[in-house]
Amino acid sequence: MNQNVILQIAGLYKRFGDFTALHSIDLKVHDGEFLAIVGPSGSGKTTLIRLFVGMDEPTDGTIWLRGQRIDTVPANQRPTCMVFQSLALFPHMTVGQNIEFPLKIRGMKPAERTARALELLDLLRLPRSYHGKRIHQCSGGERQRVALARALAFDPEILFFDEPLSALDYRLRKTLEKELKDLHARTGKTFVYITHSLEEAMAMSDRIAIMRAGKFEQIAPADDIYNRPVSRFVAEFMGEVNLFPLTVEESGAASAGSFTLPPRATARFGLVAGDPATLMVRPEYIGFVGAGTETEPDLSVRGRVLNEFNLGSRFQYEIEAEDGQRLTVETQRDERFGGAIGDTVTLGWAIDHCHVIRGE
Amino acid sequence: MERLDRRLGALCATPMLLLLGLTFLAPLVVVAAFSIMPEKVFDLWHQPDFSAYVEVIRQGYWTSVAWALGMALVATVILFLICWPLAYAMAKVYRRFTLVLTIGVVLSLFVSENIRLFGWVLTLMKGGLIEGHLRAWFGTGFDGLLYNVPVIIFGLVYVYLPFMLFPLAQGIAMIPDDARQAAYDLGASRRRVLWEIDLPLAAPGIVVGGLLTFVLAAGAIAESKLLGGQAVIVIADDVETAFTYGQNWPLGSALAMVLIAIIGSIAIVGVSRIDLDAIMGRRR
Numbered sequence: 001m002n003q004n005v006i007l008q009i010a011g012l013y014k015r016f017g018d019f020t021a022l023h024s025i026d027l028k029v030h031d032g033e034f035l036a037i038v039g040p041s042g043s044g045k046t047t048l049i050r051l052f053v054g055m056d057e058p059t060d061g062t063i064w065l066r067g068q069r070i071d072t073v074p075a076n077q078r079p080t081c082m083v084f085q086s087l088a089l090f091p092h093m094t095v096g097q098n099i100e101f102p103l104k105i106r107g108m109k110p111a112e113r114t115a116r117a118l119e120l121l122d123l124l125r126l127p128r129s130y131h132g133k134r135i136h137q138c139s140g141g142e143r144q145r146v147a148l149a150r151a152l153a154f155d156p157e158i159l160f161f162d163e164p165l166s167a168l169d170y171r172l173r174k175t176l177e178k179e180l181k182d183l184h185a186r187t188g189k190t191f192v193y194i195t196h197s198l199e200e201a202m203a204m205s206d207r208i209a210i211m212r213a214g215k216f217e218q219i220a221p222a223d224d225i226y227n228r229p230v231s232r233f234v235a236e237f238m239g240e241v242n243l244f245p246l247t248v249e250e251s252g253a254a255s256a257g258s259f260t261l262p263p264r265a266t267a268r269f270g271l272v273a274g275d276p277a278t279l280m281v282r283p284e285y286i287g288f289v290g291a292g293t294e295t296e297p298d299l300s301v302r303g304r305v306l307n308e309f310n311l312g313s314r315f316q317y318e319i320e321a322e323d324g325q326r327l328t329v330e331t332q333r334d335e336r337f338g339g340a341i342g343d344t345v346t347l348g349w350a351i352d353h354c355h356v357i358r359g360e
Numbered sequence: 361m362e363r364l365d366r367r368l369g370a371l372c373a374t375p376m377l378l379l380l381g382l383t384f385l386a387p388l389v390v391v392a393a394f395s396i397m398p399e400k401v402f403d404l405w406h407q408p409d410f411s412a413y414v415e416v417i418r419q420g421y422w423t424s425v426a427w428a429l430g431m432a433l434v435a436t437v438i439l440f441l442i443c444w445p446l447a448y449a450m451a452k453v454y455r456r457f458t459l460v461l462t463i464g465v466v467l468s469l470f471v472s473e474n475i476r477l478f479g480w481v482l483t484l485m486k487g488g489l490i491e492g493h494l495r496a497w498f499g500t501g502f503d504g505l506l507y508n509v510p511v512i513i514f515g516l517v518y519v520y521l522p523f524m525l526f527p528l529a530q531g532i533a534m535i536p537d538d539a540r541q542a543a544y545d546l547g548a549s550r551r552r553v554l555w556e557i558d559l560p561l562a563a564p565g566i567v568v569g570g571l572l573t574f575v576l577a578a579g580a581i582a583e584s585k586l587l588g589g590q591a592v593i594v595i596a597d598d599v600e601t602a603f604t605y606g607q608n609w610p611l612g613s614a615l616a617m618v619l620i621a622i623i624g625s626i627a628i629v630g631v632s633r634i635d636l637d638a639i640m641g642r643r644r
Contacts, residue, residue: 053545076544088542092560101556102546154546 004031006190007052007158012061014047014214021047023214025061029158034184034191036201039211040237045194048211049160052192053082065157081156085163087147089135095121095146096131102154120149123186125179141172148180152187161193165200177203198238202226210234227282228355235280235357240316240328242286244279246356248272254279258301258321261351265298269356278357283316283330285353288337289346297348303327305343319347388620395613402609412614421598421615428594429622431509431584432577435516439524439573440566442517447528447565452537458529465522473519477586480515481506484587507589515583523572531565532558567634575623595619 007029014022021044029035039045050056051063054075063071070078081102090098099117100108108116118128124145130138138146144164151159165173181204184191195201201208202222209219210233218230229235232243244256248271252263256279271277289297303321315336317329329347331337339345396408399415450458468476483489486504495501505511535558543557544550559566581596595615602612 055541055545075541076547076549080545082542082545084538084542086536086538088536088538090539090543090557091536092563101543101548105547105552150546 005029006031006066007192008064010062010064012048012051012063013059014044014051014056015059021214022051022058025214025216027209027216027219029190029192032188032190033207034181034193034205035207035209036193036195036205037209037211038195038198038201038237041196043211044214045196045211046162047214049082049162049192049194052158053080053160054078079157080160081151081154081158082160082162083147083151083164085166087143087164089143089147089150091135093135094131095126095133095135095138098135098146099149099153101150116153117149120153123152123183124149140168141176144168144176145179148183152189156189158190158192161191161195163195166195166197173200180204202238210237212237229280229357231359232278232357240283240330242281242283242327243357244281244325246271246275246277246279248275248277257325258303258323259299261299265351265354268351269354271356276359280355280357281349281353283328284314286327286329286347286349287331287335288329289348298351299354300346300348301327302344302346305337305339305341305345307341308337319345391613391616393613394609395617397610397613399610400608412608412610413618415611416614416618421595421618424593424595424598425618425622427584427592428578428580428596428619431513431516431592431594432574432580435513435520435577436524436570436574438513438517439521440528440570443521443524443528443569447525448532450525450529451532452535462526465525469522474582474586476519477515477582480518481586484511506587507591509588509591512584512588512591515587516577516580519580519583520573520576523576524569527565527569527572528562529565531562531568534565535561564634567630571627571630575627578623579619 005028007027009025009027012022012025013020025048037045037048047056051058051071054070054073058071061071062069065079070080090101093101096114096117097104099120100113103113103116114131117131121128121130126142126145126149130142130146135143135146147164165176168176177200180191180193184204191205193201193205205222207219208222208225210217210225212233218225218234220228225234226238229238235241235243244259246254246256246261248254248266250273252266252273254261254266254271254277261279266272269277287297289300301321303319305317306320306326307318309316309318311330314330314332317331317337319327319329321327327347337345390404393404395412396410397404397406398409398411446461450461454461481488484505485491486501486506487495488504491501491504539561540553540557543553548556579596581594581600584592584594584597596619599612599615599619602608602615606612
C-alpha cells in the first residue's frame with residue numbers, strides 16, 4: 001500500500017435543521033487501502049458516505065479526490081461509486097444488463113460491454129451463464145456479487161460500501177467478507193467500507209475509523225484500535241473489555257479498587273498524581289492463577305465466578321471481584337476453568353497487556 | 361385446510377361472478393347475437409347472416425372508428441405527458457399535499473360528467489364566460505371555442521385525468537428510490553435515469569393508466585356531442601344513432617362488436633405485455 005492520499009476531507013459539516021450530523025470531520029484515505037468506517041447507528045457514517053458519493057451536499061467543508069474538489073460535483077459526474085445496503089440492483093434488467101449499465105451509459109459498444117461483463121462475472125466467481133439470468137432468480141450472495149460486479153464495471157477511483165453485508169446470515173457474511181478482502185487485493189482499488197460491525201471491520205480492513213456522534217473518535221490500524229483505544233467508547237465498541245478507573249497517588253502507585261498498580265507501571269504509562277485515567281485489559285489476556293501457575297502475575301484480583309459462557313472457540317467467564325467490580329475473562333478451550341460456578345478464584349495478567357486510556 | 365380455503369375462495373367469489381355474468385356477460389351475448397341478425401329485426405328468431413357487418417363496411421363507418429380511436433390516442437398521450445410530473449410529485453415529492461390533491465381530483469368525480477361538460481360549454485361558447493367577457497372589455501368577439509376537434513380532445517383530457525393520474529402515481533410509487541440513486545451514481549444523467557429506470561419500472565402503472573384512459577375515451581360520447589357538436593361523429597355516436605333514430609339494432613350491434621373487438625384486442629395485448637410480477641421481481 002502506498003501512502004498517496006486519494007481522498008481528503010477537511011472541516012466537513014452536515015446539518016439537518018438543528019441537528020448536526022457531521023461535526024467538523026477530517027480524513028485522509030490512502031490510495032489502494034481498505035478503510036472501514038465503524039460506528040453505532042446514528043453516528044453519521046451513512047451521512048458521510050452520501051456526501052462522498054454526492055447524494056448530499058455538505059453544509060460546510062471540502063472534499064478532494066486526487067487534489068480535485070468534488071464536493072460540488074454532482075453524483076453522476078464523480079468517479080466514485082457505491083454499493084448500497086439494499087444493493088439497489090435494477091429489478092427489470094438481467095444480471096448482464098445490470099453489470100453493463102455503467103458501460104452502456106458511457107456509450108460502450110454492446111459487444112465490448114458483454115465481454116467486460118463476462119470478465120467481471122469471472123472475477124466475482126459467478127458462472128458466465130448468469131449473464132442472462134434475472135435478478136430475482138439469484139440468491140442473496142449472488143446478488144451481492146452482481147452488485148459488486150456492477151460497481152467494478154463502473155471502474156471507480158474509490159468504491160464505497162454502505163453495510164452491504166448486514167442483511168445476510170452469518171455464514172454467508174463470513175464467506176463474502178473473505179471474498180471482499182480477496183477482491184480488494186486482486187483489484188488494487190481503494191475501498192471505503194461502512195459498517196456497524198466491528199468484526200467485519202477487523203476482518204477486512206487495513207485501517208479503521210471509529211465514528212461517534214458525527215465525529216471520528218480514532219483512526220488507526222485494526223490492531224492499534226483494538227489494543228490501544230484512545231477512549232472508553234472505542235475500547236467498549238471494539239468488543240469485550242475490562243476497564244478500571246485509576247486513582248494515581250502521590251507515592252506513584254495507582255489504585256484500581258480491587259488491585260493496585262505499582263509505581264514502576266504508572267511510571268511506564270507516564271501517569272502522575274491526579275491524572276484521570278482508566279486501565280484497560282482485554283478478557284483474553286486475563287488468566288486463572290492456580291497451583292500450576294509457575295510465575296507470579298504482575299497484577300492479580302480475587303473474585304467469585306458468576307457465570308460461564310461457551311463461545312464455541314473460547315470460554316467466557318463473568319467474575320465479581322471483592323470490591324464488586326465485574327470482570328470478563330476469556331480462555332482457550334483447553335484452558336477451561338475446572339471449578340464450579342460460585343468458586344472463589346484468583347485472576348492474573350501482565351502489565352504488558354494493559355493499556356491506559358487518559359481522560360475522564 | 362388448503363382445500364377448505366380454496367372452496368371458501370370460490371364461495372366468496374360466487375355472488376360477484378353471478379352479478380358479472382348477469383350484468384356484463386349477458387348483454388354482451390345479446391349484442392353479439394343481434395349483430396348476426398338480418399337488418400331491422402327486433403328479436404333473435406331469424407336466420408343468422410352477416411348483412412349488418414356488410415353494412416358497416418359499405419356505409420364507411422370506419423371514419424367514425426378512426427376519429428374515436430385517433431382522438432382517444434391523442435388524449436391518452438396528452439394525459440400521460442400532463443400526469444407524469446404530477447403523479448411523480450404525488451408519489452415521491454409531496455407528502456401531505458398528495459392527500460389534498462387526491463381528494464380534490466376525486467371530488468370532481470362526484471359531479472356528473474355531463475354537468476361538468478355543460479360547465480365547459482357555458483365557459484367556451486359564443487357569448488359564454490370567455491368570449492362574452494372579451495367582447496364586453498374589448499368590443500370585438502369571436503365565434504366561441506366550441507365545435508372543433510381540439511375542444512373534444514380537451515374534454516377527453518379533462519374528464520379522464522383521474523384515470524391516468526392515479527394508476528401512474530401508483531406505478532411511480534413502485535420505483536425503488538435507491539435504484540434511481542444507484543443509476544445516477546453510476547453516471548446516468550437525469551434523462552437516462554428517466555429512460556432506463558423510471559419508465560420501465562413504472563411500466564405497470566403507465567400501461568394501466570394508458571389502457572383505462574384510451575378505452576374509456578374511445579367509447580366516449582358526451583365530449584364529442586356536447587363540446588364537439590357535429591364537428592366529427594365518433595363510433596359510439598353511430599352506435600347510439602343506430603339503436604335509436606335508426607331503429608336498426610343489428611347494425612348498432614355490429615358496430616358495437618367492431619368497437620369491442622378493436623378495443624378488446626388492444627387491451628389484451630397491453631395487459632399481456634406487462635407481467636406485474638416479472639417487472640417487480642416478485643416472482644419467487
